[in-house]
Amino acid sequence: MSDACPCGSGRPYTACCGPFHAGAEPPDAESLMRSRYVAFVRRDFPYLWRTLDSNHDEKRDGAAYDDWLSQIREGTKPLRYKRLRILDVGGPDHEGYAHVLFHVLVARGRRDASFAERSRFVHDGTGWRYLDGSLLPSRLLPKPIEALTFDSFEHAARR
Ligand SMILES: [Zn+2]
Numbered sequence: 001m002s003d004a005c006p007c008g009s010g011r012p013y014t015a016c017c018g019p020f021h022a023g024a025e026p027p028d029a030e031s032l033m034r035s036r037y038v039a040f041v042r043r044d045f046p047y048l049w050r051t052l053d054s055n056h057d058e059k060r061d062g063a064a065y066d067d068w069l070s071q072i073r074e075g076t077k078p079l080r081y082k083r084l085r086i087l088d089v090g091g092p093d094h095e096g097y098a099h100v101l102f103h104v105l106v107a108r109g110r111r112d113a114s115f116a117e118r119s120r121f122v123h124d125g126t127g128w129r130y131l132d133g134s135l136l137p138s139r140l141l142p143k144p145i146e147a148l149t150f151d152s153f154e155h156a157a158r159r
Contacts, residue, residue, distance in 0.1 A: 140156060
């Protein structure tokens, strides 16, 4: 199916992440995470900026969009995104944070640059936003990757 959404949901892009890129707000943190991955695939940088929380490191203290844009454009140029897997989802917790653990299969040129990330999301009154995350390269992850949970990820991150 040529119009399958790159997030891996099995649904067409136009019925999955497409509406979010067109302006609708994802209803939960997992939908936001999926749509942000697809925005990386499609190089939809305005969407990535719009869904960064204002307290994210790259947006705090009045960071300028143009500076951020040129950095992310250069930084992602050699990357080829192949696959997203959502591994664990939690929250929102009592502080309002939702967590998503996911794995991204990605190559930087000819080299594997795959990683797992535990992302934290917060609702800013308008929609879910990406606040921060911790990341581990695939080679440091316990296998099989499909079995990864928040607990086993945290355990691997502490080593
Ligand atoms: Zn999707």
